[in-house]
Amino acid sequence: SVAPTDAAPGVQIQINGKTFGPGSIALLRGQPVDTFANTGTLITATIPADAQTGSADQIVRNPATLTQPALDSNSVSIRIVNPVPLIVSIDPNTAGAGSTLTIQGSGFNGTSVVTVNGVSAQTTVLSPGTLTFVIPPNTSLGTATVQVTNPAPGGGSSNVSPITVTAPTPVVTAISPLNGYAGAAISLTVTGSNFAEGASIVFEIGRAHV
Numbered sequence: 001s002v003a004p005t006d007a008a009p010g011v012q013i014q015i016n017g018k019t020f021g022p023g024s025i026a027l028l029r030g031q032p033v034d035t036f037a038n039t040g041t042l043i044t045a046t047i048p049a050d051a052q053t054g055s056a057d058q059i060v061r062n063p064a065t066l067t068q069p070a071l072d073s074n075s076v077s078i079r080i081v082n083p084v085p086l087i088v089s090i091d092p093n094t095a096g097a098g099s100t101l102t103i104q105g106s107g108f109n110g111t112s113v114v115t116v117n118g119v120s121a122q123t124t125v126l127s128p129g130t131l132t133f134v135i136p137p138n139t140s141l142g143t144a145t146v147q148v149t150n151p152a153p154g155g156g157s158s159n160v161s162p163i164t165v166t167a168p169t170p171v172v173t174a175i176s177p178l179n180g181y182a183g184a185a186i187s188l189t190v191t192g193s194n195f196a197e198g199a200s201i202v203f204e205i206g207r208a209h210v
Contacts, residue, residue, distance in 0.1 A: 002058050002076045008083035008107070008154050009051045009128070015043040015060060017073060023063040027072075029056050049128050051080045053153060081154025083107035087161045090146060096168035096194075097139045102132050103148065105158065111151050116163075117144050139165050168194035 001016045015026055018041050026035045026045035037044040043060060060073040085107035095101060103114070106129050114121045114133035122134040131148070144165045148158040174191040190201060 009049045021062040082150040084156040085148040085158040094164040097135045170194045
């Protein structure tokens with residue numbers, strides 16, 4: 001038997017049986033996995049970090065001797081599931097909408113999705129312990145909550161980690177009209193990007209800026 005029968009990458013499983021010999025190894029989907037604590041009836045093995053979800057056959061192989069070839073046990077099927085992700089840190093933890101941030105943690109894979117205040121963010125997984133995400137546009141200024149979620153099978157949501165969303169630096173590309181009379185009211189159109197709610201136009205002698 002194998003326990004647990006549902007296991008995520010990095011999880012240890014226990015294989016119970018008999019006549020496990022010195023040097024016995026565990027194979028998952030035909031590939032050797034890290035094996036230790038062989039007592040003759042119990043082997044502990046670790047699901048590889050890059051194991052894909054789905055059904056997987058698990059066997060134990062006794063090594064060849066001078067008198068007999070390597071011997072394989074019967075096969076037991078287990079299911080590889082998504083891990084529950086964990087956030088350890090976010091860098092930087094203060095940035096504006098559209099900025100790319102890096103999360104360090106564990107349990108990340110190609111199905112992981114970051115949410116900011118419950119809104120899905122563009123997510124790029126670099127490794128099981130590192131991913132990046134982009135703060136969605138129109139994210140409210142101030143404290144925002146960040147969470148990583150992995151779907152079923154297995155999976156789940158990480159702990160919640162806060163970041164601070166700041167107003168981006170405004171960029172002005174055009175102002176129309178370019179001149180006017182002092183003391184006279186005019187309608188001024190400013191074109192550019194990164195204008196946040198509450199932004200204002202400041203006039204100085206000879207120029208105006210946002």
